[in-house]
Amino acid sequence: MAAHRCGLSLVIILIVSSLTHPSRCDTLTKSNDNTGEKQSVSDALREANADESNAGEEMNERQWQSTDVELDRSDGTKDSESFRLAPAKDQFEEELVIRPLHSGDIYASFQFRTLWDTDFLQEGQKVSHYRLFPKSLGQVLSKFSVRELHISFTQGFWRTMQWGQPFIPSPPGAELWVWFHHTVSDVDGNWKELTNVLSGIFCASLNFIDLTNTVQPSASFKPLGLGNATDHRFLRYATLPREIVCTENLTPWKKLLPCGSKAGLAVLMKSEKLFHSSFHSQAVHIRPVCQDEQCTNKAWELRQTLNVVFDLYTSGQGKKEWSLFKMFSRTLTEACPLAASSKVYVDITDNPEGELFELSPATPLLSQAVVLGDRRTYSVYDLTRAETFGQLRSFNLLLRWKGDSGDMLRPLLHAERYVAGFGLQTGEIHTVIYNNHPYRAFPVLLMDSVPWYLQLYIHTLTVTSKSRDNKPSYIHYQPAKDRHRPHLLEMLIQLPPHSMTEVTVQFERALLKWTEYTPDPNHGFYVGSSVVSALVPSMVAMNTNFTQDQPLFSSFVPVKEESSYFVRVYTEPLLVNLPTPDFSMPYNVICLTCTVVAVGYGSFYNLLTRTFQVDEPSPPLAKRLANLVRRIRGVPMLA
């Protein structure tokens, strides 16, 4: 499988790169006379160079970038602290957030943001100018007229009840949702090609996305970037819950970073450690954003996120102690030289006095951010400063727990799902949504995309909260077409305060053609996660001014109002068994059924074409012989 995928990706990458090869030289020449860009990079570089003088030479993969560095060095030294004043053209930021979880696990979240300053709204403009933004993705964006693209690969399931809300949630397996530009005429054709190209870029089985697992949600997936497109004809959403995420997906993902995995936070991404974890999720989000408050400058934003949850508690013989080296088997030695900012945040909200755990090295820098309706305090380590790395020129964050942390987190919104019923004929999907807010009711959007081979009966849909019927105020249901499209069910449900809402719907399992089963049919078929999207009432005032400088992790979803924040919760994917035919029998079945039909045909044919006649049996052979002899002898025949 992996070999196939990589082979495909190699072919596609080769094609893409051969098509667009000449642009590389242009990039260099153009960047020479573009001083604004140089400033940003040179500034970033100078800071990085203070620690590491030969960062540029190390990056063999990105030759043109290192050449650019050389150029900057010659004339860029004259520029003083102009970074904040001159508007940055392309920009790259990286950060790592570490949050010790109450369960004893460690949540590490990497975010890399690349801003690409290009006039994407102009149609028909060929963009051949790439600096920090990966060319492979840039070309995909312009070729398929993509407005917004979100793709995630996840291994494991995020346990909301134990771990709280993740910064950017994702369902198990692969998820892809794309908003196309409204000028696209053949959206399905573009979508098909796009999934195949992305499949090559990310070495994943995204080519298995076809019309049978693609839906067009009407309300659950709004664009996160600029523009308020509402026509869901240009939206495509698909999940592959069975997709297995591994090194082969991580490597192409890392290559999209300006520094690759050579410098900066990305050196921590060693796959043998990342995949030895309870949860692993990597994602790419591309969207158009404003660069300033007036929105005069627009840019493509590429956000690459990687979230890992390490279970260091059980693997560390019950000692609650972790360090960067323990987690990633690496320490940090430098920031990415191309990064405008490179920071490590550690969540110390639960530990204001230092009684729960001890961080070393200690940092004087503290930052407060409002994340997911909660004000959190972080220790900040700025990797662009030399003093972060200390004497050893190596930064290894160490955290030692002192006490036992107690309470379990109770996320305000939580959802889970399971299949009820027995046998292979019918079943019932139960989705349970919890509102743990003590006094506020709020509405949630529940989206379910169920494959066609589970036939949903929408008249059996029940929504009950507090053992009372809770009629959804909005239902968008698109029934499945066999072998063409899945069921799509979207509902707006009002969750009463401090309640449990149960949504049930019955389904019937179909018997498929023998070639439609997956190679291991008795393993079962996956049904993608349901998606619960909600504006959850916030405990503290949310920061609506999102252009203000704030940590990346708190600025992904635009906040429209102070009193609530947007949360998306994914439930577990389901594994459903279907009845199977006997796969070894096709010849036998064809023969036997045809025999029965032939018996019918034969007996009718017999009766239709023949008539009744008196049977006159021919005499036995001995008698005929005897008669022959008698005739010769001239004696009377035997009767």
Place this chain on the structure above:
Amino acid sequence: MAAPLTFLLIVAVTIRAVLFRSSLAEIISERVEVVSPLNAWKRVVEGLALLDLGVSPYSGDVFHETPLIIYLFHFVVDYAELVFMIADGITAVALYLSIQTYNKNVFRKQKYALESDRYPADCLELLRSPKEMFYIPLKVAMFYLLNPFTILSCVAKSTCGLNNAIIALFILCTLKGSALLSGIMLALATYQSIYPLTLFAPALLFLLQRLYIPVNLRRSSFWSFTLQYAFIYVGSLVVITGLSFFLLGSWDFIPSVYGFIFSVPDLTPNIGLFWYFFAEMFEHFRLFFICVFQINVFFYTIPLSVKLKEHPVFLIFMQIAIISIFKSYPTVGDVALYMAFLPAWSHLYRFLRNIFLVSCVLLACSALFPVLWHLWIYAGSANSNFYYAITLLFNFGQILLVSDYFYAYLRREHHLTHGLYLKKEDGTEATLVLK
């Protein structure tokens, strides 16, 4: 005769009412033998729910009923149980009246033949007496109403019961000689499940026979009546289809109902021959075999009409039986309809060759269906082949049954012309064979 029929209806309704109220109703309505994707009540309710949501019921692949059924149940969904009981009652009464009419006809013909001395002398014991014919209509109604297959089908609220009622009314109208009503009913039956269009031939033959128009392709009277009947049939079919279009405002129901019947995309197990065959079919032969299997239903119409042109009622029975064996989504309700006719052929009993074997096979299969289904789907100790084997045997039994009755009918006709005790040239007893 009205009193026993009323009593029978009361008994039948009581049985159904009791079953509707019991917990068995829900189990029965899930049985794949009783309901198919085409006529499951659950899907009717689903279609109504989709309409309420503002979604076309045909936009999905759950609902395959015709638009008229939606509009019928749009108004009477709360009285569905009553509707199905009434439908069964109508079927039984219609069959009762048809067989009564048929028997009268048969008896009249037999009398004329006797008077004109057309029967051989030794055939008197083959002739039917009014005494034995008296209870036959009642037996037919009883065979339909008290047949466990019908009861199951009714309790499961399978719309097959409605189709049966339409076919029974069609038979009644035909036998009563009303070409107009017969054509309309046939169009309705065709509209409901397409296959009854093969009943056009027997109905035409019967009506021609009734009007003493010989089947002669060179006679203008033959053609004028045929065209007249065909016009009634096609005209009402067009009207009904157009009405459905205006009810829904789209032609979506055509692929969703008739496309579904013909292309067999849903392979949910049933008692027919299609599901496992097409689940196990090689993809590039699928279209070929679908054509072969579907043609199989229509294939026998012309040769049977030629062979049985003097006996259109028996031809109706044969056609209904062939449809219920070879249709793409058969249920036990279809089987019940043609089984109701068996008492009408009770005089063929002496010529049936393997009725004992066939009854045993059919009984055993009926008992084994739920058992093997349970073993496959719930217990997991058997696999699909077990259930498939039983469907195969069940259909084999049905084929034997139908061909046996066909044989017996032909043989009796032969004896009626050639005498019962045939002698060879030398005077010894002869045996009759098909040659």
